[in-house]
């Protein structure tokens with residue numbers, strides 16, 4: 001897993017609320033069996049004009065100001081809807097390392113950590129202030145510091161965010177959850193032995 | 208201390224919970240489908256790991272399957288879908304996982320077949336790489352959707368790392384009027400509470416109106432819990448639950464069943480158990496609900512009108528509503544029952560079980576689909592299709608002008624070729640009215656099966672209570 005410690009980058013505001021996973025990557029693009037190839041389908045219904053290939057000049061990600069963006073600043077309840085991890089995969093492949101929003105849907109939030117994307121939750125007013133600064137300020141950049149749990153704007157305003165310490169550590173170390181859980185395999189077996197007595201119907205000989 | 212139902216199921220599944228860590232939760236049943244699992248199995252191969260307990264995993268092919276009668280692999284919409292299907296077949300074989308293939312007698316939408324076959328049982332933890340896994344909660348299960356990395360994690364370890372969600376009690380009381388069903392309750396709930404009210408929470412649905420629902424109705428309600436943002440939705444097992452489970456193929460039998468049922472009866476929240484949040488709804492006066500916008504919280508009464516975004520004081524919400532109306536091609540103040548539809552879709556894991564089809568068939572019998580309307584019924588599983596055919600329902604639908612299809616996700620997600628074209632308007636019994644969900648530019652209105660049937664006949668949204 002790719003580590004996340006600090007990050008400096010261009011940030012693009014997409015101040016819509018309830019942006020869902022179908023908006024992030026429409027279902028018709030989910031048919032790849034690999035983890036790559038989704039970046040070009042990011043916001044597939046919004047990024048392009050009718051013909052499906054010409055960038056829509058009105059869509060923020062296409063604005064010259066935000067080219068090369070690696071931080072997305074979004075509205076309330078970002079990533080609601082489906083469990084598809086293709087959504088963070090497409091964000092990551094497009095170049096995003098961090099999404100800042102007032103709130104995230106639960107499954108999407110988990111999926112971000114597994115795709116090396118840092119989801120940052122701030123107060124609505126803070127996100128709005130950041131978005132305004134990106135649109136109007138001299139430089140649309142943000143500095144994200146995971147150890148310090150802060151987001152700093154180009155004009156020096158700093159916002160502190162909260163994050164689960166275990167997830168923070170996993171991201172900073174680039175830890176592999178599966179490896180971690182497997183290291184506790186004995187406990188899993190002990191649980192299974194106990195549970196088999198309590199609820200034997202959960203352990204039939206076949207499915 | 209008195210515990211909620213969720214607390215009890217959680218406690219029984221914690222394998223490890225140390226300070227500074229995320230709890231490790233044991234998973235009893237892992238359902239999987241072809242759209243979100245290939246990368247997880249590929250991950251196992253890369254690591255050289257087997258599936259920890261292959262007998263707990265069941266794979267089904269539902270998202271990409273054609274629904275045309277007599278379907279074969281050659282009917283699959285495109286080569287990429289064929290690859291998804293064949294990869295699922297290969298993975299199931301290579302990892303020793305039971306597969307319900309495209310034309311298997313037990314095939315169906317993953318959330319329909321789980322309860323139907325007794326694969327999901329009360330008190331279990333159930334996961335699937337699919338958000339509507341919440342459906343299984345109707346049986347008193349902690350069932351949730353997970354991402355593909357988590358699918359790989361569960362395949363490899365039988366566990367998930369999960370922060371314990373908060374609890375929410377939504378008590379629903381009252382008696383539903385004829386023609387009003389669980390889907391209307393679900394839409395009314397999201398309309399009232401919003402699409403993110405349930406974030407970080409597991410909802411326990413309680414109250415007289417919930418326990419008056421059949422298991423199928425409870426599934427519709429729990430299915431939509433995710434649309435309220437919840438991690439999961441659940442209903443405590445009662446006699447209706449126990450009788451539903453008894454005799455199912457993979458349910459325990461004989462003495463073991465009685466022993467299990469004894470435990471399941473203990474799952475309901477203890478008197479005095481505390482929830483982190485509580486809501487109360489009364490459904491005595493509920494009328495059929497229809498969504499008018501592009502998320503499941505944008506809902507109106509079938510007897511009402513399209514709301515005016517100008518009435519919304521929050522500028523972000525106002526802009527969201529304006530954008531939704533533009534996408535939907537609707538003006539504020541338009542009467543819902545004057546909006547004409549092009550397509551009616553009865554199907555999806557929300558409303559494709561036998562009872563849903565009966566609710567629709569009742570109103571369709573002896574009537575005709577309005578001229579120019581394309582109406583299709585996609586049963587949730589092979590078993591539902593067989594039962595509906597045996598009851599004569601398939602003939603009722605066909606005689607009225609509906610297409611009668613093979614089971615699958617179909618137009619709920621438009622991956623298999625069943626889709627809307629741009630601008631086309633659909634009354635759909637599915638769960639998401641997101642932009643482009645049923646096809647790029649398609650306009651989705653979520654309704655109950657009865658409203659869908661009445662709408663097919665009228666050619667515009669119709670109040671089933673008038674028929």
Ligand code: SF4
Nearest residue numbers: 339555556616619620
């Ligand atoms: S029917 Fe729709 S919501 Fe249900 S599993 Fe299939 S695609 Fe998902």
